Amino acid sequence: xxxxxxVLVGLTVTAxxxxxxxxxxxxxxxxLVVPVLVLDGVPAQLAPWRAVRLAGRVSARAAAxxxxxxxxxxxxxxxxxxASTTASPCWACSTSPxxxxx
Numbered sequence: 007x008x009x010x011x012x013v014l015v016g017l018t019v020t021a022x023x024x025x026x027x028x029x030x031x032x033x034x035x036x037x038l039v040v041p042v043l044v045l046d047g048v049p050a051q052l053a054p055w056r057a058v059r060l061a062g063r064v065s066a067r068a069a070a071x072x073x074x075x076x077x078x079x080x081x082x083x084x085x086x087x088x089a090s091t092t093a094s095p096c097w098a099c100s101t102s103p104x105x106x107x108x
Contacts, residue, residue, distance in 0.1 A: 011050040015039050018054075033076065034069035035061045 015036045022032030038057040042048050048056050061069040 009050070011039060011043065011053045015054055030073060031069075034066070034072050037061070037072045038068060 019029065019032045019036060022028035022030075035058045036054060038060050039053050042053045042056045042060065043050065046056065061072070
């Protein structure tokens with residue numbers, strides 16, 4: 007029964023993602039759909055609206071926490087990517103005999 011809510015949320019976030027910055031509000035506001043479905047037991051057709059209301063309460067604190075959590079994870083991924091591109095192409099050169107790595 008949650009399939010219509012999943013399709014609606016998926017299409018909305020996809021449309022937001024195609025617009026560039028529109029992805030941020032879609033992610034922040036609709037990210038609580040699954041907790042609303044599972045914990046609150048709200049019917050599937052009402053879950054997106056309840057998620058938007060929950061994300062917007064108390065000065066949109068839940069939405070801000072979701073975006074800050076994503077920002078933290080994005081910075082970790084950025085750091086891993088940077089480290090993997092700046093690392094030595096032959097990581098074993100420091101432990102291998104001379105002349106083995108080129």
